[in-house]
Amino acid sequence: MNTHAIVTKDLTKRFGDFIATNAITFEVGQGEIFGFLGANGAGKTTAMRMLCGLLRPSSGEATVAGYDLYTQTEQIKKRIGYMSQKFSLYEDLTVKENIRFYGGIYGLSNQQIKQKTQELLARLQMEKEERQLVSSLPLGWKQKLSFSIAVLHDPSIVFLDEPTGGVDPITRRQFWDLIYESADKGVTIFVTTHYMDEAEYCNRISIMVDGKIKALDTPAGLKKQYNADSMNEVFLQLARAKS
Amino acid sequence: MQQFFVFVRKECYHIFRDKRTLLILFGMPLVLIILFGFAITNEIHHVQIAVLDESRDSYSQRLVQKMTASRYFTVNRYLASHKEIEPVFRQGDVKLVVVIPNKFGHAFHHDRKAAVQLLTDASDPNTATTLINYANAMIMQYQQELTGEIKLPLTITADVQMVYNPSLKGVFLFVPGVMTLILMLVSAMMTSITITREKELGTMEILLVSPLKPVMIIAGKVVPYIILSFIIALIILAMGTWVFAMPVKGSLLLLLLECVLFGLTALSLGILISSITNSQQTAMMISLMGLMLPTILLSGFVFPLESMPQPLQILANIIPAKWFNIILKDVMLKGAGLRHVWLPTLILSGMTVFFLAVSIRKFKTRLS
């Protein structure tokens, strides 16, 4: 019985001569909130896109939700949710139409779609906005909506690629409440971020520098290991070590 | 001034990095000119005909032989009866059916009159007329052969002279046409899209807060396109003259200056479009529907203006391409000087100034 949601071994992605992700190896447990940290260009997004089946790895092994990343990407896709750093709901559809579309794509029945839509709108307190075009919503609302749609089909793992970029602190807090809520239901959360305060919210974090994982532990463990007061300090130490 | 050149260099990077678009920009005129020059002629070639020869004597056979000896006609099939004519037309390949009635040779010698019937598929009226003309000429030639040099009394002969384009080359019409089209595409459409792209991406605001004057920014954006379109115009001209032996009877300098003028007119249109739109898609649609289609349709490039109804002819006057086409044809083929083309030149200049003035006003109101 495999209790790990994600297992990777020496997972590598090369673009020509450039090695974006260099032999990363880690495991993520079921129901864990796993933070993936690193500076811009450290290879976080590449790693995540490989795990979602958007990019083919160059070498190494990985399983997601127990399925092989090379041969069973379609099975993986049924069990994961994804929210990219670029907002990617349809701006010219209304809130409700977006929900209905993604529900349909994931094969939910009409009954399920209706029920999920109501739950979702109630949780986000957006009942009044259901007929509004997504383009008219403020950014924070859009992000919360994106997340809720990413978990609409009850995936076992959700990948979030810098989900809170450009959002004010209060909305960020609300956003993390949503993440916790999902995690409580047993959903594994895989999140990349470069906000160090957000790192503290994760169960475990890994820090990537130049395509390699330089550190991997609980936030408390890392702070202890690097003898630092905050994650920010840990991060700076790692980043400096590079040069 | 130095800032200005930095800016121009940035624009050039944008253009030359997009290889696919560049390939099309240079490839399109080449392909179009080659196609028009070689593939679209005013002669007919290997038209499929069917023959219903009821006579089957040596005269009728000679007649058919004469017709097919040319490369104009190829016999697709021989028909056995009148009933087969309709189906053969309906199949679509045969455009002309030659019917030679019974006792063809006999009638010619004894009744001094032998009937030949030419049936054409006139769904395309002009091709039908042309086919009849060709077939007619061949049959008459055969008649001459049979009767020898008997001159009919009172014969009026027409000396036909095709002036300006003796060999009826279609390319003379298409080189100016393609030139206007491409200059429109590069100067108007590309500029309008690139300026709106900066608006869409929000980079326009960054540029506007820079110490460069707005006029300089716009100028910087369009300078590379002026150069690009001028190069393309030169390529088209070179191909026209060297590959297709198109003459440049007038002054080359005048011709080049007129090209630059039209390039500017097109640019000012592009700027105008970008000043009234905010999205690339809208800019594209306006350029395509408002500029490309009229340029193709109403400039006299593909379709002769004279055979259009009055309203369209009047409408054509506001299309810059129409005037540029006139200038090109006059200068290249007729050797006209500025004295002859001053009017279209003045109109183009006027249009350019007008478009620029309107767009500057539009930009100003938007910026304040």
Next chain:
Amino acid sequence: MRTIFFILQKEFLQIFRNRSMLPIIFAVPVVQLLVLAFAANYEIKNLSIDIVDQDGGTWSRQLRDKLTASGYFSLYNQSASSAQAYEDLETGKADLILTIPRHFERDLVRDNEVRVQLLVNAINGSKAGLAAGYAGSILSDFNRRIRLDWLALDEDDAPAHFDISYRYWYNPDMNYKFFMVPGILVVLVTMIGAFLSGMNIVKEKEMGTIEQLNVTPIKKIHFITGKLLPFWIIALFELVFGLAVGKLVFNLPVVGNIGWVFLFAAVYLLVMLGLGLLISTFTETQQQSMFITWFFLIIFILMSGLFTPIESMPLWAQKITLLNPVAYFVKVIRMVMLKGSGWADINYYLGVMLAFAVALNGIAVWNYRKTV
């Protein structure tokens, strides 16, 4: 199958919500049809002619009247000197000049032969060819009449000759619009098919929404079907719409069974949608996709026999048109509508189209990747 339904629903919502789409679907076709049908008119009539009549006799006047009464020519200027006429030709005011020499009548009777001069502005070669053709046939007709009048010649006493008669089938009134409008409908359908479908997919790439779709278990084939089907439907609708306008405005004849046109259009559209799809698989922005589509379409359309007959191309170019899907549809729609061609006549072309559709879509689907 349910997935396709959801994609379709989304696509239609987006299409009809886009304010610039509705005019493209409804207004542009009508304008295009009307303008093109009038503009793309090769009906060569009312050519303006200058007559330099240096003879001024009865016969030369009769010749002038015959020319202008034919409907092909309208007299722009008549004078005895050629200088003015040359200037008219130069400035494009006259398309051709007929010069009737001094002593035309006297020489004709005395020498039994006389020459007139016809100068044609040949910059537009095809027009010049037709103009010379019309003038020539009017002239020889005039010649025959004169001969009969003057010599009181009986047709039967004439030397042995061929009596050539002509029949113009399927379009006896030589209405050029009957010929053009079906072809323009093809352009209409083609634009929708190739342009919009290609741009639609690239737009998802540009907006980044395609990534969100690529992580879903959606099947490649479902996604593509859902993306293309709306444009297939819209384009067929355009065809109905365009035919109706053509019928109302131009009184377009429909000799054959219109069902064949729709059957053919249905298959033809698969080819065009496949082309759009293929282009969308190797472009990143709508701008690129539009340029490339435009490039192919303009070549396809110009080489389709729509504006210039395929018969006027050299043999090698005629062979190339066998690879041009637009040429097939242009041919078939004219065959069915003007000549009443039926299944036996079009099945071969339909087969070719089907092969094109399978090939293009095959390559496009194979080339389409859910991974980057």
